[in-house]
Amino acid sequence: MAAGTLPPFDPADPLGLDDLLDGTDRALRGTVRAWAGERVLPHVAGWHERGEMPDVRGLARELGALGALGMTLTGHGCAGASAVAYGLVCLELEAVDSAVRSLVSVQGSLAMYAIDRFGSPEQRARWLPPMAAGETIGCFALTEPEHGSDPAGMRTRAERRGGDWVLTGRKMWITNGSLAGVAVVWARTDDGVRGFLVPAGTEGFAARDIRHKGSLRASVTSELLLDGVRLPADAELPGARGLRAPLGCLGHARYGIVWGALGAARTCFETALDYARTREQFGRPIGGFQLTQAKLADMAVELHKGLLLAWHLGRRMDAGRLRPEQVSFGKLNNVREALEICRTARTVLGANGISFEYPVMRHMANLESVLTYEGTSEMHQLILGKALTGLDAFA
Incomplete structure (x- = not known):
């Protein structure tokens, strides 16, 4: 140049x-x-x-x-x-x-x-x-009907019976549940929380899909039922001890959400930008009006600030320096801002914003689930609050 x-x-x-x-x-x-x-x-x-x-x-x-x-x-x-x-x-x-x-x-x-x-x-x-290879699908079963944000209260139990384990309980909101060839199930034992690999078809193990969802409708979401599921000793994950194990997995998944939510936001922003350039009202494209330009500018700023944050966290993860609190920082900000971008894009499209001929309402509805799963905004606020103040507000 x-x-x-x-x-x-x-x-x-x-x-x-x-x-x-x-x-x-x-x-x-x-x-x-x-x-x-x-x-x-x-x-x-x-x-x-x-x-x-x-x-x-x-x-x-x-x-x-x-x-x-x-x-x-x-x-x-x-x-x-x-x-x-x-x-x-x-x-x-x-x-x-x-x-x-x-x-x-x-x-x-x-x-x-x-x-x-x-x-x-x-x-x-x-x-x-x-x-x-995608030949076997897996699922991750931590959340229960009565215990979402508080996994320490889980009721699913694993008990020793001779050399085997016997699992009893229910898991809820499990993505891929009925598709899974193997479920990673977390259960309480006399020695704390442990993880188990439960192959599909194991006697006493069943999955039924959750219907009538308003969000993530193209995703398979299931309830898992464990009724005296007997597993051999080698079904236990030997390195998993306590809640730190599943929470560590969630931290890794939350990192992907930091990026993923911005994909939904990008599509909604691009849809709104294209619509603003072509949709005419009062004799000219609505993108020529100040209020519409203000919306587009704000959406672009938050989208690309979020991408810069995601890239930074990714570099820290690659360097082995990414802390759980920093992942919470990313999920809290990027999902919250992505949802706001989608909502603003819907206003740019006006009545067309609610039509499935455009992707905006679909993405906006999906992000309502993303906002909640793998840690609600409130939980990530408390994680950051504890890190900032040194005081635990969870109890």
């Missing part, structure tokens, strides 16, 4: 954040964006409206072929990719629908991550290769 000249302003990248990515990251982003645009985008509005995701197992295998499942893990067929690369994948998947990102997040950042971090060599060798 000649001295004294500047690159043109890019409405899609006003801060020039692409300069922070290397060629490999940009190529991966392009590959996933193209896949999602071809395989999911043309159909997802109908899936959402009907409350289904047809051929989810086929999609899982395709995501496995892309290296998107358990992609930050190494070995056993996993890609060993960077945290930033994983974040970009979450961004592109949620740009088409939160349900697709949730499928990948639960598979890789919760179920596979738990097995990789806390499992035995035999458990990793058995489960991780088919899960990385």
Whole structure:
């Protein structure tokens, strides 16, 4: 570039954040964006409206072929990719629908991550290769009907019976539950909370899907029932002791949400920007009115501030320096701001904002779930409040 000249302003990248990515990251982003645009985008509005995701197992295998499942893990067929690369994948998947990102997040950042971090060599060798390939789907069962934000109150029990474990209880709001070939189930024992691998088809284990959802309608969400489920001793995750184990998995998944929520926000912002340029009222495009431009400017500022935050947290994760409080910082800010961007985009579209001919209402509804799961905004505020003051306000 000649001295004294500047690159043109890019409405899609006003801060020039692409300069922070290397060629490999940009190529991966392009590959996933193209896949999602071809395989999911043309159909997802109908899936959402009907409350289904047809051929989810086929999609899982395709995501496995892309290296998107358990992609930050190494070995056993996993890609060993960077945290930033994983974040970009979450961004592109949620740009088409939160349900697709949730499928990948639960598979890789919760179920596979738990097995990789806390499992035995035999458990990793058995489960991780088919899960990385998308041939086996996993789920992560922590939340219960009466205990969401307070997992310490879980009632699911695991008791010793000879050399076996017997599990009894219920889990609720479990993504991929009825699809899973293996469930990572957390239960209370006489020695504290432990994790167990429960294969599908085990006697006493059942999953039933939750219907009539107003959000994440294209995602499979289930209730898990454990009625005297007998497991051999080697079904226990040997490295998982206490609530720190499942909470550590949630921290890894929350990081993906920091990026993913901005995918939904980006789609809504781009939809609003295009609409403002073409929709005419009072004889000219509504994008020429001051109030509309103020909305678009505010949306762009929050979207790209959030992307800069996500990139920063990703670099810290890659350096092994990302603290749980910093993940809470990212989830609190980015999901909250993403939801506000979607709501503002809906006002730009006016009455058309509620139509499924446009993606805005679908993304806005999905983010209502993202706002709540893996830690509500209030819980992340308290995590940050405790870190800032040194005082525990949870009790």
